[in-house]
Amino acid sequence: MFRQNLHTHSLFSDGKATPEAVVKSALDQNISCLGFSDHAPVPFENSFSIKSDLLPAYCAEIRRLQFEYAQQIDILLALEVDYIPGLMENFGAIKTASALDYIIGSVHLVGQNDPENLWFIDGPLVETYDDGLERFFGNDIQKAVSAFYRQTNQMIENETFEVIGHFDKIKMHNQNRFFTEDEKWYQKLVFETLELIKAHDLIVEVNTRGLYKKRAQDFFPSTWILKELSKMDIPVIVSSDAHKPDELQLLFAEAHQALLATGHKKTMRFTQGKWHGFAIA
Secondary structure (H helix, E strand, C coil): CCCCEEECCCCCCCCCCHHHHHHHHHHHHCCCCEEEEECCCCCCCCCCCCHHHHHHHHHHHHHHHHHHHCCCCCEEEEEEECCCCCCCCCHHHHHHHHHHCEEEECCCCCCCCCCCCCEEEECCHHHHHHHHHHHHHCHHHHHEEEEEEEHHHHHHHHHHCCEEECCHHHHHHCCCCCCCCCCHHHHHHHHHHHHHHHHCCCCEEECHHHHHCCCCCCCCCCCCHHHHHHHHHEEEEEEECCCCHCCCCCCHHHHHHHHHHHCEEEEEEEEEEEEEEEEEE
């Protein structure tokens, strides 16, 4: 059976193991293709991204492993790039400069221009989400969520990348406290983003991390969205957003089952410089 994970973090960003340790674990797990996608450098102090001066070393190490383990596993070099208007732009230049195989485009920080005025919607602490909601949006959840999706849509329209990461992650720390996903205003925002994803030929990752970390009740994106992706014939991959080697395949069987149940027949694979579909086992 072909097994892959294309969203993987290492010690170069906020992962917990060296790239080589991750590769060795992937081999033990019979994984056929492993994509490293550490967080791209951002122009302010943080605890999650690659430091700018270490980016060349990151790329060199992944390419070294790609060569050394070429007969055992297909290793890909990528970055997860944050879209922050005025601070993080021009994904195409990033891809070219580092000779990446692909880019995962994500929004973790809502805002623009000023690092001091960014709402961090991710991480382990729900308090960070709540504090930002109050500070930046006066607890107006529709305004806040709309800002997240508007920034996501700007990324889709303005940047060049292949995979959109956990595009409904705004729900994670909400936990159905401020809104529910069956509200019409929320679904309208999701459908607007889906239309743009389709128009720009992006691949949607089905990210299992929220579930196995017990921070969400569903995949990113939610199962009801998986059904819409199938209707729109939008391609998908399953990823674990692994930060530790033992997370490389967590809940993959469940994700594949959910895809089959919502009408999907295949997921995407990157090989020989191109994306190809292959049947879900």
